[in-house]
Amino acid sequence: MQSPIDLMIQVLNCQKGERIPFCPAIYEHKGFLIGKSPSEICRDPELLYQGLKKEWEIYRPDFLTVGVDVYNVEAEAVGCDVIYFDNSDDVPGVEKPIIANVDELAALSVPDPKTDGRMPIYLEAAARLHQELGDQVIVRGAISGPLSMASELVGAENFIVLTLKDPPFVRALLKFTSQCAAAFGKAFVEIGVDPIIFDSRAMPPLCSPSVFKDMVAPAYAAHLTPVLKAAGAKHIPLIIGGDTTAIVDDLIATGCTQLLCDFEGDRDTFMAASLEHGIPFRVNVDPRLLHLGPVEKIKDFTMTILNQCWGHPGFILGTGVAAYDCPIEHLMAVKQCLDADYKNYVPKTSAPIPSDTAGAIVADAAPSYDANLDPLLRAIADYIEEGEAEPVPALVQQALEAGIDAVEIVNTAMIPALGVIGDQFSRGEIFVPEMLISARAMKAGMAVVRPVLVQTGAKPIGEVLIGTVKGDIHDIGKNLVGMMLEGAGFAVTDLGVNVAIETFVEEAQRTGVRIIGMSALLTTTMNNMKLVVQAFEAAGLRDQVQVLVGGAPVTQEFCDQVGADFYGETAGETVHVARQALARLRERGVLEAA
Numbered sequence: 264m265q266s267p268i269d270l271m272i273q274v275l276n277c278q279k280g281e282r283i284p285f286c287p288a289i290y291e292h293k294g295f296l297i298g299k300s301p302s303e304i305c306r307d308p309e310l311l312y313q314g315l316k317k318e319w320e321i322y323r324p325d326f327l328t329v330g331v332d333v334y335n336v337e338a339e340a341v342g343c344d345v346i347y348f349d350n351s352d353d354v355p356g357v358e359k360p361i362i363a364n365v366d367e368l369a370a371l372s373v374p375d376p377k378t379d380g381r382m383p384i385y386l387e388a389a390a391r392l393h394q395e396l397g398d399q400v401i402v403r404g405a406i407s408g409p410l411s412m413a414s415e416l417v418g419a420e421n422f423i424v425l426t427l428k429d430p431p432f433v434r435a436l437l438k439f440t441s442q443c444a445a446a447f448g449k450a451f452v453e454i455g456v457d458p459i460i461f462d463s464r465a466m467p468p469l470c471s472p473s474v475f476k477d478m479v480a481p482a483y484a485a486h487l488t489p490v491l492k493a494a495g496a497k498h499i500p501l502i503i504g505g506d507t508t509a510i511v512d513d514l515i516a517t518g519c520t521q522l523l524c525d526f527e528g529d530r531d532t533f534m535a536a537s538l539e540h541g542i543p544f545r546v547n548v549d550p551r552l553l554h555l556g557p558v559e560k561i562k563d564f565t566m567t568i569l570n571q572c573w574g575h576p577g578f579i580l581g582t583g584v585a586a587y588d589c590p591i592e593h594l595m596a597v598k599q600c601l602d603a604d605y606k607n608y609v610p611k612t613s614a615p616i617p618s619d620t621a622g623a624i625v626a627d628a629a630p631s632y633d634a635n636l637d638p639l640l641r642a643i644a645d646y647i648e649e650g651e652a653e654p655v656p657a658l659v660q661q662a663l664e665a666g667i668d669a670v671e672i673v674n675t676a677m678i679p680a681l682g683v684i685g686d687q688f689s690r691g692e693i694f695v696p697e698m699l700i701s702a703r704a705m706k707a708g709m710a711v712v713r714p715v716l717v718q719t720g721a722k723p724i725g726e727v728l729i730g731t732v733k734g735d736i737h738d739i740g741k742n743l744v745g746m747m748l749e750g751a752g753f754a755v756t757d758l759g760v761n762v763a764i765e766t767f768v769e770e771a772q773r774t775g776v777r778i779i780g781m782s783a784l785l786t787t788t789m790n791n792m793k794l795v796v797q798a799f800e801a802a803g804l805r806d807q808v809q810v811l812v813g814g815a816p817v818t819q820e821f822c823d824q825v826g827a828d829f830y831g832e833t834a835g836e837t838v839h840v841a842r843q844a845l846a847r848l849r850e851r852g853v854l855e856a857a
């Protein structure tokens with residue numbers, strides 16, 4: 264059989280090898296393989312090395328990637344604090360942003376990979392592995408892409424907004440983070456290991472395709488890929504999850520030399536681009552399916568990919584990030600497909616977990632404005648739709664002074680405006696940045712109108728407690744949900760991220776809020792939703808509350824399984840289900856009728 268190295272040399276040069284390469288994405292799962300937590304293996308070069316060696320022994324992948332918590336290392340090396348989960352299997356994450364403007368950026372310096380943060384740990388493990396296994400398999404060092412690192416430095420949500428509001432700052436930031444990535448990447452190249460760049464926050468809809476084209480790809484092409492190539496990097500894979508079909512040409516413009524078509528991407532488009540430019544590409548099996556199974560569905564998904572792509576010279580079979588405790592047989596099931604008759608395979612089932620469904624909130628009546636809406640109110644609505652926060656407070660004040668009722672301002676202008684935006688987002692017409700700036704414009708107006716509403720005794724239509732479950736630090740979706748709920752007239756208390764099971768119950772008891780919203784983005788943390796539901800049962804409060812669940816891996820089926828009450832696929836849909844939850848609580852007499 265062709266050795267992994269000979270095979271990869273051919274495929275990376277877009278020539279057909281004797282077999283299809285298998286490149287699973289194994290990061291925290293390395294810890295599971297040796298009985299250690301992610302926080303342990305990512306801070307100890309010996310354990311990291313042991314984990315990688317075990318990965319090699321068990322899965323025999325055609326690449327070995329030295330990385331665990333890939334998005335934290337560079338940010339930590341320039342000064343961010345990282346939360347480690349010493350007593351659990353959760354993956355560490357950056358605690359909070361450290362800069363807010365160009366002056367603060369100027370005070371940061373590009374790290375020295377030999378001494379700063381945990382960079383030396385990764386380099387040491389990579390050097391040792393390369394020395395021992397380098398004649399059998401290609402070893403690569405994971406580096407964080409410029410956009411993902413930038414987003415850690417200023418905060419994920421702020422970064423998204425800044426891409427629209429302050430492009431010069433974003434360009435300066437991306438230049439700096441590209442230089443950091445280049446420094447770390449060069450240090451890997453110096454020990455004989457090629458880098459692999461991870462930049463999943465650049466995926467649409469988190470980043471608009473136009474921002475990627477105008478700001479992100481040029482930063483790579485100017486400050487990152489040429490430096491790595493000059494240092495001697497032979498291949499530079501770029502891993503951006505999500506559906507990146509719309510930006511495939513710009514991915515190539517980064518100067519990277521291998522692409523990823525994630526499970527949501529359009530494989531035909533990637534194959535065509537790959538052939539045209541002579542660039543190999545990897546296709547991933549859905550990481551959620553990989554973790555949750557069953558094997559039969561994993562095999563069907565994998566065989567469908569193989570059936571479509573096997574004839575392509577630069578095709579590599581991969582997986583999304585394997586969860587910490589991903590069953591070994593699930594990853595092996597993917598690999599086994601390479602020995603099956605994929606050329607004649609007829610797919611049995613459709614994709615297991617649907618990606619964003621366009622028009623999810625179409626069931627809700629389309630938001631519309633009153634035909635005779637006061638021009639002042641119409642202006643407020645227009646600014647909210649456009650995401651222009653600045654004029655909104657003054658206009659709201661003006662409307663109040665003109666004698667327009669506060670409730671009318673909210674109900675006829677502000678809420679419909681955010682409704683329009685929510686619908687456009689659900690239909691895929693706009694991206695997260697546009698939605699966030701509209702939600703922030705709405706917030707700016709609410710700050711003026713809220714005290715008046717309180718004074719006049721007008722109450723929010725309902726109250727919601729919201730948080731991301733324990734072990735999970737993803738909060739972009741949760742924040743959007745919170746803003747949309749506020750926009751729809753709910754009072755929202757945000758418990759933040761990594762929220763302990765008991766905190767949901769304690770806060771519900773303390774505040775009397777009866778609608779609880781939980782967000783989870785990881786298959787490893789979504790089960791905490793069940794524990795929260797059980798904790799409400801144990802506290803004797805289950806029939807007093809309505810539990811809403813959401814986040815990318817969550818489905819209606821999962822919602823039913825864990826005993827939650829409502830599932831919302833998008834922020835817009837959450838508003839719809841929160842209203843239903845409210846109605847149910849009123850029917851039951853838990854809350855007073857409106």
Ligand code: B12
Nearest residue numbers: 584736737738739740780782785786813814815831833834
């Ligand atoms: C951005 C991101 C990050 C950022 C998070 C920044 C932040 N502040 O949020 C960072 C870099 C920190 C990160 C870290 C990690 N990530 Co991450 N991340 C993502 C990414 C690219 C986008 C998530 C996102 O923000 N989407 C956009 C928002 C708008 O969508 P959303 O969250 O789904 O929310 C919408 C709906 O779901 C719904 N909704 C959300 N919450 C709620 C709540 C309620 C009540 C309701 C009703 C609805 C609802 O409404 C929202 C708006 O429409 C995804 C990829 C993906 N396809 O999801 C991976 C992804 C979720 N991450 C993944 C992984 C593996 C990780 C890490 C473990 C990586 C690592 N090895 O270091 C760590 C985990 C750290 C931790 N302990 O949490 C995997 C999860 C795979 C799995 N098996 O579950 C994914 C799927 C990537 C992949 N393809 O492998 N990540």
